Amino acid sequence: MSSAATGGRAVATAPPPAAGAAVAPAGSALVPTTVPAPPAAAAPRLPLSADVPTALARWQAVLAIAVVAWAVLTAAILGNSFDKTRTGAEHTGQLIRVHEIESNLFLADAIATNAFLVGGLEPPEQQAAYDAALERVTSLIVEAAEAQPADRAVLEALNHDVLRYAEQMQQARANNRQGLPVGAQYLREASAQLRSDTLPLLDNLITYNEQRADGSLTGHTWVLVVLPGLVLLLLLGWFNQQLAAIFHRRLNLGLVGAAVLVAAATIGAGVVIGSLGSDARGLREGAFATATSLSSARTAAGDARSHESLRLIARGSGAQFEEGWIEASNRVLTEIEGDRDLENLWEQYTAAHEEIVAADEAGDWDEAVALATATGEGSASAALRAFDERTSAATADASRTVADALGRGSWQVAIAAVATILAAAIATVAVSWGITQRRREFS
Amino acid sequence: MSGRRIRLTAVLGSAALLLTTACGYEATPLPEPAETPTPTAASPAAPQECSNATQSYDPLSPLPEPGQMPEGSTMAAIQERGRLIVGTSADTFLLASRNPQSGEVEGFDIDMAKAVARAIFGDEDRIQLRIITAAERIPLLEAGEVDIVVRAFSMTCARWDQVAFSQEYYHSGQKILVRQGSDITGLSSLAGHKVCAPNGTSSLANLVALAPDAEPVGAANHTGCLVLFQRGEVDAITGDDTVLAGLAAQDPYAVVLDEEPFTEEPYGIGVAKENTDLAAFINGVLEQLRESGEWNASYQRWLAPYLGDGTGQPAPVYGRS
CATH class of the missing domain: 3.40.190.10 (Periplasmic binding protein-like II)
Structure with missing residues (x-):
């Protein structure tokens, strides 16, 4: 069969066989019919041995190993990408989880501080919303600890802080209900602890998970997966040339078949990795960025609300808290830039907040408190609730988009890896078969 | 053979490296613990350079009718503004603390502030409370951001250099x-x-x-x-x-602890150093409270249940010029 590939040169001059192998099998169209003995100095040789059959046997092994090595390397690179995609989904999931912990903590704090303005008898719905936010926080901490062992030490510290926060808030509320001013102090300390002790923990979790997610969403380089394939193709081509020089047949069908399979698998793997990299870049700048930005905006909104309430609790000395409100509001505006709906909602809340500040600064503290605790249409509470609902829903949507896209990508990589292994298996057989045909010419 | 072995090792090594680098993560570190703040005490009480720390200005007598403050006086400016700005506490239970049920700040100090507002406006509710820390008392008076400070403010010679006081309205320790x-x-x-x-x-x-x-x-x-x-x-x-x-x-x-106080803390109502007319006016108001029994009523309501009957409203010391 291999002779068919030689076109019009079906009868070729075989290389000088090694000693004792000078006679080619007779009666076969596939093997040389004559064995001339050209001058030894001019005879082309295969590397690895002066003895052609031995060299062919060695090259058969070398090429089989090269194909297997290529397959292992390509599968490893694809496996790495699969792993990166899978862990990328996990890291982004973890990052979004940490953002949600932060948002719910600040939401709980905003609710608790605002409830203090209405006195010891908290509205039941506010109490329920506070409890729900803290319950969400604790269940998310458990989920996060299961999802990422590398975060466990920080999550343990976070859990400790949240318990301490909840305990202080409980004491704050219990004392407040009894009319004791120490309740407000517990509230202030809990809020201060949230910002001084708990926030650095969350910052570390966000920073490190961002780095991990970033590392997983980058590094899908198609060149890396194409390079081993090219090297193998060059090797196959070079060996085909060597054989052609010795056997005077341009192509060895086994080698050609193997080369086609390697090329196809390499292109396939390159396309998968390339599209994965492109999709990952799209996610980083799209849904992933949206999810983290909106979550940060939600956190900053809760922070602003807490500062607004703390300002009124500080009654007349709220300047320091107003600075905190402005800083939080600026963070919100940065995170929602370009989203007209959210910008409008935040503008509504800002307008309501400015009315509260104006009343407080005019000395009408009672009116300021009434405005801050009102829940009807046009109130600060209603505007903030709308903002929170909108950011919360949009964050969940964006998170789902990221998880779905990464899930699809990991399946594509898995299929490419399986296809590479299959191609390598067939290519190994093809190479072996092609060289065997040449070796038979000496038997 | 050795060449082939080396190549095989290199290929497998690369594959192993790719696989292992995908699995290890650096653990998220705990933040550096914040430094514990060291307590900062005020300078130890300076030796008394005067013997009249509780001496204040002669009371304005007779007191003008509410709403008819003398033209050009500090009280007239407050009347013009429509409210008395009072620096006080909101968490000093019994003296000035926020009642969570009513939301109002109340206590013995607040009663003193309301008496001053009543004397100026005829309406004790025309006060704007500004909740301040102990450290803000003098700076806010100096900056003119509050008219009076009623916040457990001890009269000392050093403070007389920065602000002015009413007569002593409570003797603490x-x-x-x-x-x-x-x-x-x-x-x-x-x-x-x-x-x-x-x-x-x-x-x-x-x-x-x-x-x-x-x-x-x-x-x-x-x-x-x-x-x-x-x-x-x-x-x-x-x-x-x-x-x-x-x-x-x-x-x-x-x-x-049931013991003799180890310091003397005469409380006065603080005003800006230049507003001596307001200090004299407040002294007149405190005299009214003494005569009407309102000081005692306030003491009985807020402090007597915890401090006993006490020694009553301190005797005034006037004559500062």
Whole structure:
């Protein structure tokens, strides 16, 4: 069969066989019919041995190993990408989880501080919303600890802080209900602890998970997966040339078949990795960025609300808290830039907040408190609730988009890896078969 | 053969490297612990360079009718504005603290402030409260951001250099609050114990000076000390008896040691140094409270349940010029 590939040169001059192998099998169209003995100095040789059959046997092994090595390397690179995609989904999931912990903590704090303005008898719905936010926080901490062992030490510290926060808030509320001013102090300390002790923990979790997610969403380089394939193709081509020089047949069908399979698998793997990299870049700048930005905006909104309430609790000395409100509001505006709906909602809340500040600064503290605790249409509470609902829903949507896209990508990589292994298996057989045909010419 | 072995090793090594680098993560580190703030005491009380720390200006007599303040006076400017701006506390139970049920700040100090507002406007509600810390009392008076300060403000010679005071309206002194059953019996037994006082106050300075072997712990205010006390992080709290009575009223397991106060803390109503007319006016108001029995009524309502009958409204010392 291999002779068919030689076109019009079906009868070729075989290389000088090694000693004792000078006679080619007779009666076969596939093997040389004559064995001339050209001058030894001019005879082309295969590397690895002066003895052609031995060299062919060695090259058969070398090429089989090269194909297997290529397959292992390509599968490893694809496996790495699969792993990166899978862990990328996990890291982004973890990052979004940490953002949600932060948002719910600040939401709980905003609710608790605002409830203090209405006195010891908290509205039941506010109490329920506070409890729900803290319950969400604790269940998310458990989920996060299961999802990422590398975060466990920080999550343990976070859990400790949240318990301490909840305990202080409980004491704050219990004392407040009894009319004791120490309740407000517990509230202030809990809020201060949230910002001084708990926030650095969350910052570390966000920073490190961002780095991990970033590392997983980058590094899908198609060149890396194409390079081993090219090297193998060059090797196959070079060996085909060597054989052609010795056997005077341009192509060895086994080698050609193997080369086609390697090329196809390499292109396939390159396309998968390339599209994965492109999709990952799209996610980083799209849904992933949206999810983290909106979550940060939600956190900053809760922070602003807490500062607004703390300002009124500080009654007349709220300047320091107003600075905190402005800083939080600026963070919100940065995170929602370009989203007209959210910008409008935040503008509504800002307008309501400015009315509260104006009343407080005019000395009408009672009116300021009434405005801050009102829940009807046009109130600060209603505007903030709308903002929170909108950011919360949009964050969940964006998170789902990221998880779905990464899930699809990991399946594509898995299929490419399986296809590479299959191609390598067939290519190994093809190479072996092609060289065997040449070796038979000496038997 | 060795060449082939090397190549195989290199290929497998690369594959292994790719696989292993995908699996290991650096653990998320814990943040660096924040530095524990060291308690900052005010400068120890300067030696008295005067003997008349409680001496104030002669009372304005007769007092003008409410709403008819003398033209050009500080009181007229306040009347013109429509409200009296009062610097006070919101967490000093019994003196000035926010009632969570009503949302109103109330207490003995607030009664004094309301009396001044009533004398100016004929309406005690025409006050704007500004909740301030102890450290803000003098700066806010100097900046003109508050008209008066009624916030456990001790009259001292050093403070007379910066602000002016009314006559003494309450005579307080520094004491110690401990847990029931504590082995602390007084200043002499504080050695080795953690004792809390607000940062930047003379209470902390006095503690350092009078009980050098005690371990001082600072807090933002006395209520902050009570939180530390309830958490078991400090063994005692020191401060004015009025303030400690307010803390003890919030914790059934806290008691104020029954001992002679180890400092004298004459409370006056602070005004800006140049507003001596306002100080004289307030002195007139305090005289009215003495005569009408309102001072005593307020004392009985807020402080007597925790401090006993006391010695009554302090006798005024006038004649400052």
